Amino acid sequence: MTHDGSGAKEIDTSRPHPARIYDYLLGGKDNYDVDRRAGDELAATAPEVRIGLRANRAFLRRAVRYVVGSGVRQLLDIGTGLPTSPNVHEVAQEVAPDVRVAYVDNDPIVSAHGSALLSGCGTTRNVLADLRDPQAVVDHPEVRQVIDFDEPVAVLLVAILHFLTDAEKPEQVVATLRDALPAGSFLVLSHATGDFADRTAAQAVYNKATATLNLRSRAEVERFFDGFDLVEPGLAQVPYWRPDTPPPPRSGEIGIYGGVARKTG
Numbered sequence: 733m734t735h736d737g738s739g740a741k742e743i744d745t746s747r748p749h750p751a752r753i754y755d756y757l758l759g760g761k762d763n764y765d766v767d768r769r770a771g772d773e774l775a776a777t778a779p780e781v782r783i784g785l786r787a788n789r790a791f792l793r794r795a796v797r798y799v800v801g802s803g804v805r806q807l808l809d810i811g812t813g814l815p816t817s818p819n820v821h822e823v824a825q826e827v828a829p830d831v832r833v834a835y836v837d838n839d840p841i842v843s844a845h846g847s848a849l850l851s852g853c854g855t856t857r858n859v860l861a862d863l864r865d866p867q868a869v870v871d872h873p874e875v876r877q878v879i880d881f882d883e884p885v886a887v888l889l890v891a892i893l894h895f896l897t898d899a900e901k902p903e904q905v906v907a908t909l910r911d912a913l914p915a916g917s918f919l920v921l922s923h924a925t926g927d928f929a930d931r932t933a934a935q936a937v938y939n940k941a942t943a944t945l946n947l948r949s950r951a952e953v954e955r956f957f958d959g960f961d962l963v964e965p966g967l968a969q970v971p972y973w974r975p976d977t978p979p980p981p982r983s984g985e986i987g988i989y990g991g992v993a994r995k996t997g
């Protein structure tokens with residue numbers, strides 16, 4: 733890793749990138765042949781993947797509305813992804829125009845697109861940094877320009893933690909972020925799982941990518957919420973977390989858990 737915590741400085745178009753695979757599967761245009769091939773392979777091994785990623789994005793929107801509706805005015809979105817409409821700050825600012833958002837991603841393409849989108853926007857920042865060094869994220873001067881860790885913060889770890897291997901100690905990563913947060917803060921998290929179907933073939937697609945896919949069970953995902961209290965309905969497959977429309981077809985097969993929790997103590 734480089735001194736600023738980013739995993740890569742160069743844009744690598746020879747291997748599929750998680751952000752670009754995700755963009756392709758959501759119908760975006762910011763991707764290359766390698767990403768499209770990986771996305772097609774994923775869809776062949778897990779036919780509901782596109783529905784699942786849309787459901788993940790819908791979960792993210794509902795969770796953002798929930799935390800902002802609960803009074804939080806600062807969001808730290810780690811693992812932002814490529815811009816897709818509506819973006820987190822747009823969803824949040826519809827509920828409360830004074831919300832501030834720090835976007836953090838370790839992919840230079842995400843960072844470049846995000847900076848272009850947000851240039852001149854005083855209430856958001858776009859930071860190139862790596863979740864695997866959570867203290868560097870918390871201490872980053874640009875994060876600090878919009879996030880005051882003395883006031884409640886909602887940390888968004890949506891579809892990112894499954895890119896960390898067990899050896900990268902994701903539980904410690906989340907604990908470091910939790911310890912930086914005051915009471916009244918929230919954790920919004922979603923995570924891929926093999927609990928509903930065998931996803932070994934999907935994992936294999938990521939073996940060629942810049943990050944591996946680490947599926948985790950319900951109990952393993954729930955442990956990330958240690959020190960937080962899950963709000964109703966607890967950890968759920970993303971379409972079933974406080975749905976505001978009927979769940980899409982094949983929802984029962986969607987291998988992504990989502991949950992929102994509050995730090996009380």
Ligand SMILES: C[S@@+](CC[C@H](N)C(=O)[O-])C[C@H]1O[C@@H](n2cnc3c(N)ncnc32)[C@H](O)[C@@H]1O
Pocket residue numbers: 750751754788789792810811812813814836837838839842861862863864889890891892895943
């Ligand atoms: C699947 S996308 C999720 C985007 C968005 N959070 C959502 O759920 O719609 C995962 C994002 O996490 C980023 N990412 C993966 N590993 C990361 C790391 N160690 N540090 C920071 N960002 C990371 C990828 O570059 C990608 O943009």
